[in-house]
Amino acid sequence: MNKILQTTGLSLLMAAGTNAMAQSALNISIGAMVPIGPFRETVHPLPTESDPRRVEGYDVGVGGWLNWNLALAGPLASRMGLFWTGTEGTCKADGYGTVKVEREMTSFTVGLALYYPSAAKPNGFYVHGNASADFDHTTMTYRPPDDFWANIFQHDVTELNRRSRFGGMAGFGYVWDAGIRFTLEVGWHRTLTGSRKGEWEHPPTDFVVVSAGFML
Numbered sequence: 001m002n003k004i005l006q007t008t009g010l011s012l013l014m015a016a017g018t019n020a021m022a023q024s025a026l027n028i029s030i031g032a033m034v035p036i037g038p039f040r041e042t043v044h045p046l047p048t049e050s051d052p053r054r055v056e057g058y059d060v061g062v063g064g065w066l067n068w069n070l071a072l073a074g075p076l077a078s079r080m081g082l083f084w085t086g087t088e089g090t091c092k093a094d095g096y097g098t099v100k101v102e103r104e105m106t107s108f109t110v111g112l113a114l115y116y117p118s119a120a121k122p123n124g125f126y127v128h129g130n131a132s133a134d135f136d137h138t139t140m141t142y143r144p145p146d147d148f149w150a151n152i153f154q155h156d157v158t159e160l161n162r163r164s165r166f167g168g169m170a171g172f173g174y175v176w177d178a179g180i181r182f183t184l185e186v187g188w189h190r191t192l193t194g195s196r197k198g199e200w201e202h203p204p205t206d207f208v209v210v211s212a213g214f215m216l
Helices: 002-021 148-152
Strands: 026-036 043-045 054-058 061-073 077-093 099-115 124-144 159-179 180-191 206-215
Touching: 026 077, 026 180, 054 124, 061 099, 077 124, 099 159, 159 206
Parallel strands: none
Antiparallel strands: 026 061, 026 206, 043 054, 054 077, 061 077, 077 099, 099 124, 124 159, 159 180, 180 206
């Protein structure tokens, strides 16, 4: 009896796993990230009137997304993903040289999506919304103007800053099924926590991303 129950249970688990694989899809995409709002340009507040005015801004960067979609019911699907984006920018202060700034962000996302005509076989328009855990990595490279030895030996100083924030992502796109399912998507990311207004810190990573990819 136990052997029959074990065999039956194993068969049910294998069937459930096979069905889940059949109802899931892996979406791989890459595209351009366009900073918006403070991420595009921020004028930092002056701690004192004698401090120089500082302006920080970022250029268009790149982004990549790896998403696993699991069909739930009809057009509804759950989404879990890994998102990465990187860009470069500058921080300028009156009377000082320009500082090079590099920003990278890795996000773990979870959310829901609506695929038409069905989540199991998407071939048309879709929308999605996700919560994200964002891990921001900022590197500043500069040469102190009053550092004699740094200027003699052409040595740059590098400062590293890491921040963890909570964010949200939403977007819409289209799936073309031509034997291989191709995707085109426009997404939006906004930082929801960890932005301390009135203090000098690197701006939050708010941006629009336009990406293209395929589904397996």
